[in-house]
Amino acid sequence: MRRVTLLSLVVYALILAGLIARNGSVLALSLLFVTYLVAGQLRAPGDLSLEISRTLSAERVGTGMPVEVTLAVTNAGPSLEEVLIEDGVPHGLTVSDGSPRHVLKLAHGQVATWTYTIRGSRGYYAFSPVSVKAHDPLGLVSRAQTFAVPAGRLFILPPVLRLKYVAIRPRRTRVYSGLVPARVGGTGTDFFGVREYQAGDPPHWINWHASARHPETLFSNEFEQERVTDIGIVLDGRQRANLFGRQSIFEHSTLAAAALADAFLSQGNRVSLLVYGRFLQWTLPGYGKVQRERILRALALAEIGDSQAFADLDNIPMRLFPAHSQVVLISPLLHGASPLLRDKTDDVAMLIRLRARGYQVMVINPDPVAFEESEIRADPLQKVRLPDVRLAVRVVRIERTLMLQHLRRAGVQVINWDVSQPLEQTVHAHLGRPLAYLRAVAGSQ
Amino acid sequence: MIWLLGLVITAIAATAGLMMGAPSGWMVVVTLAGLLAWDLNSLHRRLSLAAPGDGVAAIRSRHLIWLGLTAVAGLLLTAGAMLIPLHFSLGWIAVLAFVAILGMAQLVAWLHHD
Numbered sequence: 177m178r179r180v181t182l183l184s185l186v187v188y189a190l191i192l193a194g195l196i197a198r199n200g201s202v203l204a205l206s207l208l209f210v211t212y213l214v215a216g217q218l219r220a221p222g223d224l225s226l227e228i229s230r231t232l233s234a235e236r237v238g239t240g241m242p243v244e245v246t247l248a249v250t251n252a253g254p255s256l257e258e259v260l261i262e263d264g265v266p267h268g269l270t271v272s273d274g275s276p277r278h279v280l281k282l283a284h285g286q287v288a289t290w291t292y293t294i295r296g297s298r299g300y301y302a303f304s305p306v307s308v309k310a311h312d313p314l315g316l317v318s319r320a321q322t323f324a325v326p327a328g329r330l331f332i333l334p335p336v337l338r339l340k341y342v343a344i345r346p347r348r349t350r351v352y353s354g355l356v357p358a359r360v361g362g363t364g365t366d367f368f369g370v371r372e373y374q375a376g377d378p379p380h381w382i383n384w385h386a387s388a389r390h391p392e393t394l395f396s397n398e399f400e401q402e403r404v405t406d407i408g409i410v411l412d413g414r415q416r417a418n419l420f421g422r423q424s425i426f427e428h429s430t431l432a433a434a435a436l437a438d439a440f441l442s443q444g445n446r447v448s449l450l451v452y453g454r455f456l457q458w459t460l461p462g463y464g465k466v467q468r469e470r471i472l473r474a475l476a477l478a479e480i481g482d483s484q485a486f487a488d489l490d491n492i493p494m495r496l497f498p499a500h501s502q503v504v505l506i507s508p509l510l511h512g513a514s515p516l517l518r519d520k521t522d523d524v525a526m527l528i529r530l531r532a533r534g535y536q537v538m539v540i541n542p543d544p545v546a547f548e549e550s551e552i553r554a555d556p557l558q559k560v561r562l563p564d565v566r567l568a569v570r571v572v573r574i575e576r577t578l579m580l581q582h583l584r585r586a587g588v589q590v591i592n593w594d595v596s597q598p599l600e601q602t603v604h605a606h607l608g609r610p611l612a613y614l615r616a617v618a619g620s621q
Numbered sequence: 622m623i624w625l626l627g628l629v630i631t632a633i634a635a636t637a638g639l640m641m642g643a644p645s646g647w648m649v650v651v652t653l654a655g656l657l658a659w660d661l662n663s664l665h666r667r668l669s670l671a672a673p674g675d676g677v678a679a680i681r682s683r684h685l686i687w688l689g690l691t692a693v694a695g696l697l698l699t700a701g702a703m704l705i706p707l708h709f710s711l712g713w714i715a716v717l718a719f720v721a722i723l724g725m726a727q728l729v730a731w732l733h734h735d
Contacts, residue, residue, distance in 0.1 A: 186628070191722065193640075199639060200703070200706075201703050202640065204699050204702035205632075205639065205652055205699060208698075212656060212691055213728055213729075219687065257683065260667070277671075278672050279672075280680075314687065315664060
């Protein structure tokens with residue numbers, strides 16, 4: 177109940193009681209409250225005329241990095257005896273130092289400035305307007321207003337792990353030189369084949385062993401050209417695929433997407449990103465640092481969600497990716513053959529179809545079994561279920577192993593990532609630069 | 622909530638006391654104490670939202686000064702009304718009551734509007 181309402185009810189009750197009892201003292205008693213009400217009205221705050229500016233120390237930061245927010249409030253109106261000013265800190269950010277809320281006395285022309293520090297997890301955050309509430313000295317009359325303040329958005333980008341080298345072999349490359357083997361002979365570093373000597377070939381290219389067998393002809397070594405390529409990264413944001421109980425594996429997928437995008441762009445490739453979840457969030461292909469920033473911002477916005485249209489991977493619009501290009505899917509994968517799934521969603525069939533259409537498909541598979549198992553083991557309430565859990569984990573693990581083998585046999589490159597292990601370690605083991613002699617063997621096959 | 626109840630109970634007790642012939646001075650003091658306690662509790666709640674270094678002491682001291690002046694003015698008015706005997710006919714009482722209620726309604730409307 178508002179204070180004014182309460183006091184007015186008391187005054188009315190006293191007047192009524194005084195009149196009914198014909199008691200002047202009771203009537204006089206009401207004067208105490210009337211005086212109090214009048215005093216509040218006399219010092220009621222006038223119109224709020226404030227100039228408020230908000231400055232952020234950075235508009236894009238990494239996860240967990242502190243951001244200093246400075247709020248400057250200038251009172252261009254009449255003096256305010258008691259004013260509560262609260263900045264609209266977005267939900268999801270935590271204030272680690274200082275306070276976004278202050279109670280002040282603001283004289284005419286006075287400027288109040290304060291700074292507070294916020295931190296948060298990956299995401300895009302828009303600040304709400306600043307809310308101001310002024311009171312009279314007795315707190316009876318208040319005047320509230322919100323002030324829309326510009327400079328109120330913050331991108332918290334996912335952490336970017338530096339991957340030294342990510343080896344890929346798409347069927348088609350672009351014309352510009354890069355680091356991806358192009359399956360075409362020419363100048364390069366890796367042995368590709370032997371051809372007849374052509375005028376202009378450097379003498380150290382001559383393959384003396386082959387030339388010795390054919391005395392009439394000289395042969396030169398040919399090297400595999402290295403070029404840039406088109407890479408489409410598809411981040412699976414389907415809720416059913418990512419959510420296990422209350423825990424989501426999506427943050428790990430986002431981390432992998434950021435690291436891979438950074439690595440591919442550093443190698444000079446043209447990279448695009450598709451976040452596939454509640455809707456399609458498409459980042460057009462591009463090169464370099466600008467594209468890196470675009471992708472990181474898209475990843476900051478990425479979140480899991482469910483949609484009937486995008487329940488399975490069949491609806492990925494593949495025309496977004498150039499034919500025969502490299503597609504990297506980051507997904508825990510749903511497998512319809514599993515009796516544990518109620519529906520018939522089958523990501524495996526779709527990936528095999530994709531491979532059949534000529535795309536070079538790589539799947540980074542954040543291991544959902546290991547993830548969920550570790551979550552259950554960490555939960556003290558689940559300890560009694562551990563023997564059952566162990567058995568269930570064995571069954572599910574066998575199913576997933578079979579599923580991944582099925583994919584590998586179809587020519588899909590699968591990297592199973594136990595998210596308790598560092599991503600760099602897993603990527604280095606599976607996608608690090610192979611030794612020269614292994615590349616030569618692979619190239620000749 | 623307890624302070625709100627305290628204010629209402631104090632007002633009811635003082636009214637009952639006055640009707641039963643208790644010393645009116647004490648009843649006024651009791652009512653004023655209830656009002657001050659309620660006010661100070663409200664101030665405490667508002668200032669609890671302040672951050673360190675907000676100059677709460679200045680706000681508090683200004684509040685206390687204004688509250689003190691209000692209390693003194695209220696006491697004087699109430700004491701004056703109790704001590705100066707005025708006799709009105711029923712008609713005048715009705716008119717004055719009507720005016721008082723109208724005035725209160727207007728005051729409350731202003732306060733709500735603000």
